[in-house]
Amino acid sequence: MKQFLISLLTLLTFSACQHGLEYDATPTANFEALWQIIDRQYCFFDYKAQETGLDWNEVHDRYAARLTPHMTRAQLFEVLCDMLSELRDGHVNLYYSADVGRYWSWHEDYPRNFDENLQDKYLGTDYKIGAGLYYRILEDNIGYVAYNSFSSGIGEGNISDMLYYLRACDGLILDIRGNGGGLLTYAERLASHFTNERTLVGYMQHKTGAAHDAFSSPRAEYLNPAEGIRWQKRVVVLTNRECYSAANVFVRNMKCCPLVTTLGDQTGGGGGLPMSSELPIGWSVRFSASPTLDRNYQQIEFGIQPDVPCSLDPSDQAKGIDTLIEAARQFLHK
Amino acid sequence: MRSLILIILCLVGLVPMQAQEHERVLSHANMLGVGRSMQYDTYLSPLEYHGPCVSFLHESMRMTHHAASRLSFQQRWQSGFAYTENPAGNAEAYGGHIAWNGGWHYHWTPLPRLRLMAGGLLGARVGFLYNTRNGNNPAQARCAMDLSASVAALYDLRIRCRLFRIRYQADLPVMGGMFSPRFGESYYEIGEGKWADHVFLTHPGNALSLCQLLTVDCHFPRLTLRLGYQNDTRQSHVCHIRVRETSRNFLIGVVKHFSVITPSSPNASKTIL
Numbered sequence: 001m002k003q004f005l006i007s008l009l010t011l012l013t014f015s016a017c018q019h020g021l022e023y024d025a026t027p028t029a030n031f032e033a034l035w036q037i038i039d040r041q042y043c044f045f046d047y048k049a050q051e052t053g054l055d056w057n058e059v060h061d062r063y064a065a066r067l068t069p070h071m072t073r074a075q076l077f078e079v080l081c082d083m084l085s086e087l088r089d090g091h092v093n094l095y096y097s098a099d100v101g102r103y104w105s106w107h108e109d110y111p112r113n114f115d116e117n118l119q120d121k122y123l124g125t126d127y128k129i130g131a132g133l134y135y136r137i138l139e140d141n142i143g144y145v146a147y148n149s150f151s152s153g154i155g156e157g158n159i160s161d162m163l164y165y166l167r168a169c170d171g172l173i174l175d176i177r178g179n180g181g182g183l184l185t186y187a188e189r190l191a192s193h194f195t196n197e198r199t200l201v202g203y204m205q206h207k208t209g210a211a212h213d214a215f216s217s218p219r220a221e222y223l224n225p226a227e228g229i230r231w232q233k234r235v236v237v238l239t240n241r242e243c244y245s246a247a248n249v250f251v252r253n254m255k256c257c258p259l260v261t262t263l264g265d266q267t268g269g270g271g272g273l274p275m276s277s278e279l280p281i282g283w284s285v286r287f288s289a290s291p292t293l294d295r296n297y298q299q300i301e302f303g304i305q306p307d308v309p310c311s312l313d314p315s316d317q318a319k320g321i322d323t324l325i326e327a328a329r330q331f332l333h334k
Numbered sequence: 335m336r337s338l339i340l341i342i343l344c345l346v347g348l349v350p351m352q353a354q355e356h357e358r359v360l361s362h363a364n365m366l367g368v369g370r371s372m373q374y375d376t377y378l379s380p381l382e383y384h385g386p387c388v389s390f391l392h393e394s395m396r397m398t399h400h401a402a403s404r405l406s407f408q409q410r411w412q413s414g415f416a417y418t419e420n421p422a423g424n425a426e427a428y429g430g431h432i433a434w435n436g437g438w439h440y441h442w443t444p445l446p447r448l449r450l451m452a453g454g455l456l457g458a459r460v461g462f463l464y465n466t467r468n469g470n471n472p473a474q475a476r477c478a479m480d481l482s483a484s485v486a487a488l489y490d491l492r493i494r495c496r497l498f499r500i501r502y503q504a505d506l507p508v509m510g511g512m513f514s515p516r517f518g519e520s521y522y523e524i525g526e527g528k529w530a531d532h533v534f535l536t537h538p539g540n541a542l543s544l545c546q547l548l549t550v551d552c553h554f555p556r557l558t559l560r561l562g563y564q565n566d567t568r569q570s571h572v573c574h575i576r577v578r579e580t581s582r583n584f585l586i587g588v589v590k591h592f593s594v595i596t597p598s599s600p601n602a603s604k605t606i607l
Contacts (some may be wrong), residue, residue, distance in 0.1 A: 020382035023421030207518030282422025
């Protein structure tokens, strides 16, 4: 009877073979967990091996040597962040209660080509606000739209109302400088008002396994024309190095639309769709998981070149003139 | 193929196997459960999340007149909700599901007080797991159908003139299909494509799961009280994504027996389940 009860209890507490990680605050456990998460799931190893000479195994050995058994959490965090910065990816972050590990050199190492005070001057005080869209008609009958974050929601109604208001303008300036991304849905929604045909804009892939080269075949992404008002005149999209992630994808899509010209500096990039995971110590990590390609199968991880390069001239800036906006106005009046 | 479909429909009780009038005894049980849950899903996190869970279980069973009144039909509805935390206690996940199982058991009575049952159940389950701090992979949708082998044993224990019925049941899914994203695939990309491309065949080799139920029915003059323990473990290893959900619940509820008497009942089965 006793044996029967033991057998029954064993059966009832059936515990199968799959187990996750338990809490562990030791430096080695967290270092190895982070290295493995990235090793299995990060999507740009082969591309960055070509572009920057990244060797993830060598990175492991170099940073493992910096670990000591009694290092503080802050010290461990610093080592892990330094290791992640080898990826040179703005979508890679490590979140700790006291800090956020980040790599922002994609815009910090370059001229900004954007001054919010100048933008405010061009917008004036009587501009319209349609959700995240700020817009007005400039004195020379050019429509000016500023969209600072794709995290600010926009609906079809907001975009159609804005385009209807600007319908008499000779051209449109779409200023997304400083737009660090947000939701791809809004990027697609806004771009869909600038094409009349279903347009191939790029491709998306995802990892199919832990190997660095295990990817699905590229799946075509199309931009479908919006059902609302569609813009039929010339458009200039202003870009700078701070255009990242969803803003980068927006630029990719807009470059495929007719009558659209991009002007300014190269975008910051961010061509990987990020995903999240976590370490045994409880810190959250974000990383690029699915690469996005342009319609020529080229990576957009390190940014997209503008059609018309243009920089903010400090002497113009001192006079209250935005060189890029003025260049766009001239371009649209040609 | 037609006969296979007919067998499956008969298994879940959608097609009456014999149109014969008889007396039937139905048992309906409603139970509430409280326990602990473990959630592990490598699509969201490599860590195990643990926390409390609640569940509701409705079960109906009836003997049929088929196979010399040795065949019973069982149907089970279950819903559950779990709140779990990661081992560090700084992230939460919410999980929920609704499940249905239905099927037939054949009965043997090797001893007067012992009844052994074996059969099959068809099951369907939908649910979710939502991790509050993840960005583009905040949640996992669950959707699965399977065919389970099911065994059970009932034993009538009499203590001081009071009848206690002890039942143990184990259901092991042997074949089915489940939805899963691929290894690094986002739901954004899934939404752009076809959901049907994400249904995968499951079997004990890639989805070893087991649901066990131990109940004790205490018969009182006007009430049958049911106490129980359920250990429901569902696992899968599909597209390099490992998933394991375990809930261990203590159950309490009441059982009601209904007797449906029809004019002619030559082989009536009055067995109470």
